[in-house]
Amino acid sequence: xxxxxxxxxxxxxxxxxxxxxxxxxxxxxxxxxxxxxxxxxxxxxxxxxxxxxxxxxxxxxxxxxxxxxxxxxxxxxxxxxxxxxxxxxxxxxxxxxxxxxxxxxxxxxxxxxxxxxxxxxxxxxxxxxxxxxxxxxxxxxxxxxxxxxxxxxxxxxxxxxxxxxxxxxxxxxxxxxxxxxxxxxxxxxxxxxxxxxxxxxxxxxxxxxxxxxxxxxxxxxxxxxxxxxxxxxxxxxxxxxxxxxxxxxxxxxxxxxxxxxxxxxxxxxxxxxxxxxxxxxxxxxxxxxxxxxxxxxxxxxxxxxxxxxx
Amino acid sequence: xxxxxxxxxxxxxxxxxxxxxxxxxxxxxxxxxxxxxxxxxxxxxxxxxxxxxxxxxxxxxxxxxxxxxxxxxxxxxxxxxxxxxxxxxxxxxxxxxxxxxxxxxxxxxxxxxxxxxxxxxxxxxxxxxxxxxxxxxxxxxxxxxxxxxxxxxxxxxxxxxxxxxxxxxxxxxxxxxxxxxxxxxxxxxxxxxxxxxxxxxxxxxxxxxxxxxxxxxxxxxxxxxxxxxxxxxxxxxxxxxxxxxxxxxxxxxxxxxxxxxxxxxxxxxxxxxxxxxxxxxxxxxxxxxxxxxxxxxxxxxxxxxxxxxxxxxxxxxxxxxxxxxxxxxxxxxxxxxxxxxxxxxxxxxxxxxxxxxxxxxxxxxxxxxxxxxxxxxxxxxxxxxx
Amino acid sequence: xxxxxxxxxxxxxxxxxxxxxxxxxxxxxxxxxxxxxxxxxxxxxxxxxxxxxxxxxxxxxxxxxxxxxxxxxxxxxxxxxxxxxxxxxxxxxxxxxxxxxxxxxxxxxxxxxxxxxxxxxxxxxxxxxxxxxxxxxxxxxxxxxxxxxxxxxxxxxxxxxxxxxxxxxxxxxxxxxxxxxxxxxxxxxxxxxxxxxxx
Numbered sequence: 001x002x003x004x005x006x007x008x009x010x011x012x013x014x015x016x017x018x019x020x021x022x023x024x025x026x027x028x029x030x031x032x033x034x035x036x037x038x039x040x041x042x043x044x045x046x047x048x049x050x051x052x053x054x055x056x057x058x059x060x061x062x063x064x065x066x067x068x069x070x071x072x073x074x075x076x077x078x079x080x081x082x083x084x085x086x087x088x089x090x091x092x093x094x095x096x097x098x099x100x101x102x103x104x105x106x107x108x109x110x111x112x113x114x115x116x117x118x119x120x121x122x123x124x125x126x127x128x129x130x131x132x133x134x135x136x137x138x139x140x141x142x143x144x145x146x147x148x149x150x151x152x153x154x155x156x157x158x159x160x161x162x163x164x165x166x167x168x169x170x171x172x173x174x175x176x177x178x179x180x181x182x183x184x185x186x187x188x189x190x191x192x193x194x195x196x197x198x199x200x201x202x203x204x205x206x207x208x209x210x211x212x213x214x215x216x217x218x219x220x221x222x223x224x225x226x227x228x229x230x231x232x233x234x235x236x237x238x239x240x241x242x243x244x245x246x247x248x249x250x251x252x253x254x255x256x257x258x259x260x261x262x263x264x265x266x267x268x269x270x271x272x273x274x275x276x277x278x279x280x281x282x283x284x285x286x287x288x289x290x291x292x293x294x295x296x297x298x299x300x301x302x303x304x305x306x307x308x309x310x
Numbered sequence: 311x312x313x314x315x316x317x318x319x320x321x322x323x324x325x326x327x328x329x330x331x332x333x334x335x336x337x338x339x340x341x342x343x344x345x346x347x348x349x350x351x352x353x354x355x356x357x358x359x360x361x362x363x364x365x366x367x368x369x370x371x372x373x374x375x376x377x378x379x380x381x382x383x384x385x386x387x388x389x390x391x392x393x394x395x396x397x398x399x400x401x402x403x404x405x406x407x408x409x410x411x412x413x414x415x416x417x418x419x420x421x422x423x424x425x426x427x428x429x430x431x432x433x434x435x436x437x438x439x440x441x442x443x444x445x446x447x448x449x450x451x452x453x454x455x456x457x458x459x460x461x462x463x464x465x466x467x468x469x470x471x472x473x474x475x476x477x478x479x480x481x482x483x484x485x486x487x488x489x490x491x492x493x494x495x496x497x498x499x500x501x502x503x504x505x506x507x508x509x510x511x512x513x514x515x516x517x518x519x520x521x522x523x524x525x526x527x528x529x530x531x532x533x534x535x536x537x538x539x540x541x542x543x544x545x546x547x548x549x550x551x552x553x554x555x556x557x558x559x560x561x562x563x564x565x566x567x568x569x570x571x572x573x574x575x576x577x578x579x580x581x582x583x584x585x586x587x588x589x590x591x592x593x594x595x596x597x598x599x600x601x602x603x604x605x606x607x608x609x610x611x612x613x614x615x616x617x618x619x620x621x622x623x624x625x626x627x628x629x630x631x632x633x634x635x636x637x638x639x640x641x642x643x644x645x646x647x648x649x650x651x652x653x654x655x656x657x658x659x660x661x662x663x664x665x666x667x668x669x670x671x672x673x674x675x676x677x678x679x680x681x682x683x684x685x686x687x688x689x690x691x692x693x694x695x696x
Numbered sequence: 697x698x699x700x701x702x703x704x705x706x707x708x709x710x711x712x713x714x715x716x717x718x719x720x721x722x723x724x725x726x727x728x729x730x731x732x733x734x735x736x737x738x739x740x741x742x743x744x745x746x747x748x749x750x751x752x753x754x755x756x757x758x759x760x761x762x763x764x765x766x767x768x769x770x771x772x773x774x775x776x777x778x779x780x781x782x783x784x785x786x787x788x789x790x791x792x793x794x795x796x797x798x799x800x801x802x803x804x805x806x807x808x809x810x811x812x813x814x815x816x817x818x819x820x821x822x823x824x825x826x827x828x829x830x831x832x833x834x835x836x837x838x839x840x841x842x843x844x845x846x847x848x849x850x851x852x853x854x855x856x857x858x859x860x861x862x863x864x865x866x867x868x869x870x871x872x873x874x875x876x877x878x879x880x881x882x883x884x885x886x887x888x889x890x891x892x893x894x895x
Contacts, residue, residue: 037545040556070541075385086545086557091538093388094547094557095381096411102345102378106385106393107538109369110343114389114539135374293364302317302367307342308390308537309512310312325721325731325848435736495760496717496733498724602760609758684759 032059035069037089044083048234048242050201050227051081051148055088057204058119058146061211072115075104077124080154080229081147084119098128101136104143110307112286115144115215122149122163122224126182130162137191137220141285144214145222147184150229158232165268169236183265185277188222195221196261196278201228202249203274210276219284226272237268312511314338314471316504318366326499328466328492329354332422333362334499335470336394338507341420342368343393345382347375350434351490352398352424376401380408384417388546390537392474392512394420398490399428402441403448409483410449411548413571416525416533418477418512422470422486424493425652427678437490438678439601440653445485446630452568454575456582457485457630459600463497469627475510476582480574481532487629489652491602491681519543524555525567531574575631583633589615590622594645595695598637598661600626602681603650610650610687619695629657634664641665646694650674650687670694697729697754700839701762704829705747705779706771706792711826715769716748718830718848719840723752725851726844732757745774752839767837769829770796771812790833792825808836808875815867819860827853827861828868835872842869 036059045051062069069090076085078097085092091114095103100120108116118125125133125147136143152170153159159172163184168177185196195217199207207225214221228234228245239245249272256264257275264273283291293301318337326334333355336344342363346356360370368391373379376397383393397405402423412419425441427433441448445457456476458469466488473484515522515534524544525533533553536542549557550564575582586604589611590596599607604625614621624640626633637660641647647669649658658673665671674690676682704716713735720731735748749762764784770776771792783789786804793809801807810832816825827849834845846865853861874880 037556070543071539073538086547089543091388091543092545093385093538094545094549095384096407096548099377099381099408102373102382103385105371105373105378106343106345106382106387107389108385109371109382110386110389110391110393111537111539131374132378135378289369297364300365302365304342304367306390306539307368307386309340309342309392310315310509323725325717325725325733327733491734491760494734496720497731497757605758605760612758681760 031063032056035059035062035089037087040087043087045080046231048228048230048245049080050150050225050242050245051084053201053204054146054148054207054225054227055084057208058088058211060208061215064208065212065215067115067215071113072117073107074117074119075100075107076118077120077129078155079121079124080150081119081121082124082155098124099132100124101129101132101143101145105136105141108141108143109286112142113306116142117144117146119146120148121154122147122151122184123153123161126184126187127162134187134191137188137193137222139285140192140194140219140282142218143220145220146211147222147224148227149184149224150227150233152229152233154229154232158236163266165266167268168233170233171236181266183261184224185222185264186261189261189278192220192282193222193278194219194280194282195276197222197276198224198226198264198274200226200249200253200272200274202246202253206274213276217279219282311508314504314507314509315340319504319507320501321503322501324499324501325496326463327354327494327496328460328463328488329424329494330358331463331466331499332470332486332488332493333358334501335467336420336474337362337366338467338501338504339392339471339474340509341392341394341474342366343383343386343391344370344395345373345379345386345393346370346396347373347379347401349376349398349401351426351493352396352401352422354493355396355422355424376404377408380405380421381411383419384408384412384415387417387419388538392418392478394422394474396422396424398424399426399432399434399441400430402444406444406448409455410451410453412483413449413453413455414548415546416481416571417483418481420470420473420477420484420486422488425487425489433679435490436679437602437681438652439487439489439603440656440678442487442629442651442653442656445487452572454572455483455485455630456480456575456628457487458584459487459626459629460492461601461604461625462492463495463499465627466492467499467501471507475508478510478512479532480578481513481535482575485630487601489601523553525551526553527570527574531570531577579631579633580635582628582631583636584628585633585636586625586627588623590624590640590644593620593622595619595621595648595691596640596644597621597623597648597650597687597691598626598657599623599650600629600657603652606682606684607650607687609684610691613684613688614691614695617692619691621691621695626657632660632664634660637661637664638666638668641668644669646670646672648672648674648687648690648694650676650682650690652676652678652681697723697752697839699751699753699755699757700767701765701784702750702752702767702769703747703762703765703779703782704750704769704771705745705775707774708744708746710746710771711823712746712771713748714852715826715830716750718827718845718852719833720750720752721852722840722844722848726847727841729754730757732760734760734762745772745778747775747779767833769833771825771829773797788837790829790836792829808832808872810868810871810875812868815871816864819863819867821860824857824861824864827864828871831865831868831870832872834865835869836876
């Protein structure tokens, strides 16, 4: 494990409320600021929250992957991470709770030229939206899913999530969580994702690299990013501030690329296995759709690249 | 207005059921994306779309549930497509949140509901008209939608085209409120040549990215759209938002946005009002109905006339927004309004409200599972005409 | 054409729906009349009993359902037993003679029968019995122009089976004409043997 990551507070999108959105002569100091809606700052995330850190990696990954930013769309659900769509200066959709994946499905199928990123939280993607994500992975639709996992429902004040480790305190498990948690990489692996990785907000460089990887890979790609929620999860469970979480991640993380996903489940104080677990090839949904229809219908099949109406 | 893309138009004279005709209407209107989840008695619409769309040019996807289907279409619309979903009963209940999302984000799209008996699983294969209030009020918050009610397979085609046109014009979800009888009955359906089908085009902005504000309303209170991938880098949210599309969560922003979303429809209510009226000029009694019930009501009206009653009929084609002004004017001239419907009294409440005591309002309820016997409606007419 | 209610009934796999569809289409598309066809749906419509209703008229059809059919086309014993009671007094009953044993017939019902399955088998495909039945219906009732029915047959079946279906239609039609001319004594041909199992 490298330890070159800086303090997340340094990396997060900082408040720049005075910068006008359309000002041409403003030269951003931070190279990632061009990816942000600076006219929407300050953001709503708490001090020490890891979501901003992941956005920083996302912006750097966009830069590094040299994507045409006019063709990148970000889709979020509801929750703290759901607000990412509102802060990135891209076509962005803040949809309904749990439904970022099916919205993204329609977006991608109607315009396959778009790079469609689904950026949302663990509760949004795996509790209320759990059915959608396993089906999108099964289809192997070309979506880039970034799941920020802070083990808790932040926006509503710290309730149980499908990822909350057994023993952890939340406002709806005041005597400790007794429900088994989802092992997200194992679930995505089983459902058919072609790329599955886990990093933490401590691993900003690895996370950036993983994001570049999925921008370049076709098919359903999934990155789980563990992030601290100092206001709720850390505090409730006496895990300290954001910085303490970074130290904790540094101490507990073990990089094991290619680890069997069945072995990467998380516990409240056990090791955090990080790395790229799955990187494989499966036929992508639209390719399957097109080849099936072309084979069955021959010349009668009308393949349309972009379903744009007049 | 421009004309339909001939690739989607199955011009000719057909013997076709209402579900298939609704699908052909969607194709003629330019719908090139549909997402659905199988549910009786609406499934034939997406089955036909799945069979037809590969040779027209577009995509059908069967989603994992109705929640998914009802927001996948919003995604497709923001990518540039005209899109719709189709459902019935329990599926319509699941779609409510995304009707609200489409209202709030001003996503033009069409929801087709082939109504069956409820509540819950109810009567999957048998008719009802019991989702009329749900179509209007089923999602949370204050809003207006447009709902159309066909009474024949021909109208399933015609009103499907109109539904898409209204969705585009007002940037609102439009409900095509069919019922099991209309959906499953087979009759002659004439599909005109493409050049005779007018299409309301997407209200796409002509402004360059720097000047475009996604939710700055035009003179008719409807903003112009951009699509993902065009360089506008816009933001869409279901949160209360300002003209830039940015979340703006305060009473003033709420007041501005929600009132505009309502007013863009209510201001056009007279133009949207669409109904068929016959024999009301000198009538003592007028039967007000919609959908399949209007055909049974017409038979009852003919029977009543044979018995010497001066009775007229008014068939609602646009049910929402409700033509309050028109019904109120009618109520001033007649003694009673008789409202048969395949529910225990939904649209009759609107009729009563519109009549405002000017005419007696009689409900002729039916719990669904069949249509009224004409005699049931006749009895109500004769009773009130005494 | 006066308003005429027709019910076609049999068991799943006989092509009951297609028979009704052809009759309705002939009237609505090829003869300038009105036709409304409805059918039963759902689990009860798979296998077992199948039934379709079609109403023909020269005026727009308001009430969508058949209540007292003028014509019942019965292609199974179950269909016969179930739907005979609703047949209008003085109505017309057309039956598949090898599959339906006519009994307890109320007075005034006209009945004609045809071994449609056997005739279809003579053409090489039992599955076209429904179109044989349509031809028979066309000749007996003379409600619709034969050419309208023929066009509706052609327009309703897969292209590869068009010739076969047209032959099936002609066969049934001819059998019907012969029946009317007294060459078949249909009423006396009901077998008293147990019904064969089909499908």
